[in-house]
Amino acid sequence: MKTELASIISSALDQILDDSSTIDIHIERPKTLEHGDYSTNIALQLTKILKKNPREIAQLIIEKVGLDPSIDRLEIAGPGFINFYLSSAGKSSIIKSIFSQSTKYGHNLTGKNQKLQVEFVSANPTGPLHIGHGRGAAIGDSLARIMQANGWDVTREFYYNDAGQQINNLALSVQSRIKGIEPDDANFPEDGYRGEYILEIADAYSNLKTVEVDEEVVKANGNPDDIENIKRFSVAFLRNEQNIDLAAFQTTFDVFTLESAFYQNKDVEKVLDLLEKNGFSYKKDDATWLKTTEFGDDKDRVMIKSDGSYTYFVPDVAYHLNKWERGFVRVINEQGADHHSTITRVRAGLQGLNLGIPKDWPDYVLHQMVTVTKNNQEVKISKRAGSYVTLRDLIDEVGSDATRYFLLARKPDSQLIFDIDLAKSQTNDNPVYYIQYAHARICAVLNQANVKPEDLKNFDEALLTSTHEHQLIKRLSEFPEIISLSASESSPHYIATFLKDLAADFHSYYNANKFLSDDKALQNARLALIGATKIVIKNGLQLLGISAPEKM
RNA sequence: CUGCCCGUAGCUCAACUGGAUAGAGCAACGGCCUUCUAAGCCGUAGGUUACAGGUUCGAUUCCUGUCGGGCAGGCCA
Numbered sequence: 001m002k003t004e005l006a007s008i009i010s011s012a013l014d015q016i017l018d019d020s021s022t023i024d025i026h027i028e029r030p031k032t033l034e035h036g037d038y039s040t041n042i043a044l045q046l047t048k049i050l051k052k053n054p055r056e057i058a059q060l061i062i063e064k065v066g067l068d069p070s071i072d073r074l075e076i077a078g079p080g081f082i083n084f085y086l087s088s089a090g091k092s093s094i095i096k097s098i099f100s101q102s103t104k105y106g107h108n109l110t111g112k113n114q115k116l117q118v119e120f121v122s123a124n125p126t127g128p129l130h131i132g133h134g135r136g137a138a139i140g141d142s143l144a145r146i147m148q149a150n151g152w153d154v155t156r157e158f159y160y161n162d163a164g165q166q167i168n169n170l171a172l173s174v175q176s177r178i179k180g181i182e183p184d185d186a187n188f189p190e191d192g193y194r195g196e197y198i199l200e201i202a203d204a205y206s207n208l209k210t211v212e213v214d215e216e217v218v219k220a221n222g223n224p225d226d227i228e229n230i231k232r233f234s235v236a237f238l239r240n241e242q243n244i245d246l247a248a249f250q251t252t253f254d255v256f257t258l259e260s261a262f263y264q265n266k267d268v269e270k271v272l273d274l275l276e277k278n279g280f281s282y283k284k285d286d287a288t289w290l291k292t293t294e295f296g297d298d299k300d301r302v303m304i305k306s307d308g309s310y311t312y313f314v315p316d317v318a319y320h321l322n323k324w325e326r327g328f329v330r331v332i333n334e335q336g337a338d339h340h341s342t343i344t345r346v347r348a349g350l351q352g353l354n355l356g357i358p359k360d361w362p363d364y365v366l367h368q369m370v371t372v373t374k375n376n377q378e379v380k381i382s383k384r385a386g387s388y389v390t391l392r393d394l395i396d397e398v399g400s401d402a403t404r405y406f407l408l409a410r411k412p413d414s415q416l417i418f419d420i421d422l423a424k425s426q427t428n429d430n431p432v433y434y435i436q437y438a439h440a441r442i443c444a445v446l447n448q449a450n451v452k453p454e455d456l457k458n459f460d461e462a463l464l465t466s467t468h469e470h471q472l473i474k475r476l477s478e479f480p481e482i483i484s485l486s487a488s489e490s491s492p493h494y495i496a497t498f499l500k501d502l503a504a505d506f507h508s509y510y511n512a513n514k515f516l517s518d519d520k521a522l523q524n525a526r527l528a529l530i531g532a533t534k535i536v537i538k539n540g541l542q543l544l545g546i547s548a549p550e551k552m
Numbered sequence: 553c554u555g556c557c558c559g560u561a562g563c564u565c566a567a568c569u570g571g572a573u574a575g576a577g578c579a580a581c582g583g584c585c586u587u588c589u590a591a592g593c594c595g596u597a598g599g600u601u602a603c604a605g606g607u608u609c610g611a612u613u614c615c616u617g618u619c620g621g622g623c624a625g626g627c628c629a
Contacts, residue, residue, distance in 0.1 A: 028568065028571080029568055030568095030572080031567080031568085031572085031574095031575080032572090032573090034572095035572065039571095039572090041570095041571060041572095044571075044609070044610080047609060048609085053609095054609080077572075078571090078572045079571085079572070079609080079610080080609095081571080081572065124629075161629075164628095164629075165628075165629085166628085166629065191628095285627085286627090287627055289627095298554075298555075298625080299625085301627095302626090302627045303627095304627085305627040306627060307627080309627085311626090311627065311628085311629090312628075312629050313629090336623090337556080337557065337622085337623055337624085338623055338624065339623095339624085339629080340555095340556060340557085340623075340624065341555090341556090341623095341624055341625065342629090343556095366556090366557080366623095368557060368558075368622070368623080369622065369623070371622090409564095409565075409566090410564090410565060410566090411565095411566090413556095413557055413558075414557080414558060414559095414565080415557080415558065415621085415622060415623095416564085416565085417563095417564070419563095419564080422563095422564085422578080429577085429578075429591075430591085431576095431577065431578095433591050434577085434591070434592085436591085437589080437591050437592075438592095440589070440591090441588085441589060441592085444588070444589060445588055445589090448588060449588085478568085481568075482568085485568070485569095489569085493565095493566085494568085497565095497566060497567090497576085500566095500576070500577080501576080504576080507592055507593065508592095508593065508594090510588085510589095510592075510593085511584090511590095511592065511593040511594080512593080512594095514587080514588070515588060516588050551589090552589075552591070
């Protein structure tokens with residue numbers, strides 16, 4: 001509809017201007033219904049060219065416009081905006097397309113079925129997932145759903161570090177607990193993990209438990225001196241816990257990738273060789289450096305330490321080369337903002353390969369930190385000290401739906417405060433219930449009216465004339481634009497805000513009208529409208545990974 | 553010291569990427585259930601958009617500077 005209106009205006013401009021091809025026609029969605037279903041500021045933009053006042057220009061344009069059947073009328077308002085008002089036919093075509101497209105209403109084909117990967121969470125298996133991972137999980141998962149709705153062929157991927165120093169620390173920590181060394185003991189590893197979960201792993205290990213995760217089976221042999229077995233068991237144990245929590249958070253992955261894979265298949269060496277061959281690495285102080293300064297960094301970075309081991313971003317580059325070779329034309333990495341310094345390094349490494357990878361590939365979505373408050377006090381998150389709020393706690397106490405909504409309702413790059421008491425104590429006042437309640441209410445009415453979906457497709461649109469109805473229809477028609485906006489801005493919060501507004505429109509409408517009525521034609525028209533509303537609420541909640549209950 | 557993110561109602565956050573009277577939810581106050589779910593609705597109150605300049609028909613949005621908060625700047629990840 002937006003593009004149709006733009007072309008209507010464009011052809012009107014052709015009759016006014018010598019050359020209208022350079023003019024960018026912007027069709028907007030006014031905030032209030034008083035300003036129409038659509039509007040354009042074109043007359044304001046043309047004041048300089050035409051040297052006339054904008055309302056005069058708007059008048060000129062309107063006189064040249066050929067009316068579309070979907071449009072009832074045009075009005076000039078304010079300083080010179082042209083506002084479009086939908087006709088009954090325009091309104092009914094929106095409702096009808098919601099029914100005909102059903103679960104696909106609002107979706108588009110922008111991605112042309114091209115391969116896109118969303119990498120998210122990617123937590124190291126050194127502890128349970130905390131609320132920060134929860135934000136990453138909610139945003140990454142929702143973005144994957146949104147990109148799918150925009151026509152991309154999406155792969156969801158989780159990358160984890162199963163080698164390196166922190167895994168050794170993990171194994172040593174578990175080993176200490178197996179041997180009865182307490183975290184505050186002087187003999188406990190200095191960089192060890194001190195949380196209670198370490199003891200759980202130690203007990204499971206001592207009891208010869210078996211853990212199965214990602215199609216790998218690891219059995220504990222109980223030997224406190226077999227550090228390799230402890231390491232493998234601990235990683236498997238924590239990976240399993242993370243997967244259970246993520247599943248309870250409605251978050252799934254298509255692919256799990258291990259850092260160790262890139263050592264085993266020699267991709268890391270391949271990357272290092274290529275960087276050396278292309279002249280982007282050099283040796284200094286017994287270490288090997290990457291010239292990241294040639295790609296915008298403020299200093300060069302070490303790739304191979306003087307002890308021969310690699311720094312973390314070397315396998316990262318190998319991993320991203322692997323993503324490129326797998327044919328992902330787009331990659332979105334969802335990470336915490338505390339890792340933002342990796343962006344320059346990974347991109348620099350990829351550029352240094354000279355393989356034609358675009359400079360700004362991959363994309364990054366960084367979410368800012370989550371501050372947790374409880375009893376009006378900040379809960380410090382410290383994995384080593386073991387004091388932090390786990391994702392599991394939140395799912396148990398607040399629920400998956402509400403937790404996801406809280407974490408998604410804000411744009412990723414603003415910090416957010418998660419007040420546990422508020423989320424817990426006000427469970428019934430939670431915004432997500434407001435939206436779900438609208439859905440449940442509609443289901444109740446449709447059930448009692450005992451109508452089948454087919455019955456709703458033929459309705460008399462001329463009966464839907466109230467302001468509430470117009471407002472609701474306008475809102476429903478915005479959903480496709482919201483889905484593309486969320487994708488282009490990589491932010492699910494637009495969906496969350498939209499749903500809240502849509503639910504508000506519906507609740508107002510519901511309170512102002514009776515839906516079950518002896519006037520069957522009127523009843524049918526109204527039920528068609530709320531039936532369409534139900535579909536859109538459900539589609540929107542689906543994009544956020546939140547359930548749409550039929551009863552509450 | 554340098555880079556990135558942020559600063560909007562008492563609190564938590566929006567604002568269609570430069571548009572019309574800056575909007576919601578909590579919290580406060582006043583109304584609405586013998587009728588389809590009151591987890592709801594209607595109304596009142598709440599603002600120098602951190603501050604100072606600049607760009608233009610027009611700025612919460614873009615530019616510069618200042619102040620304040622967060623995160624980074626390891627041969628840690």
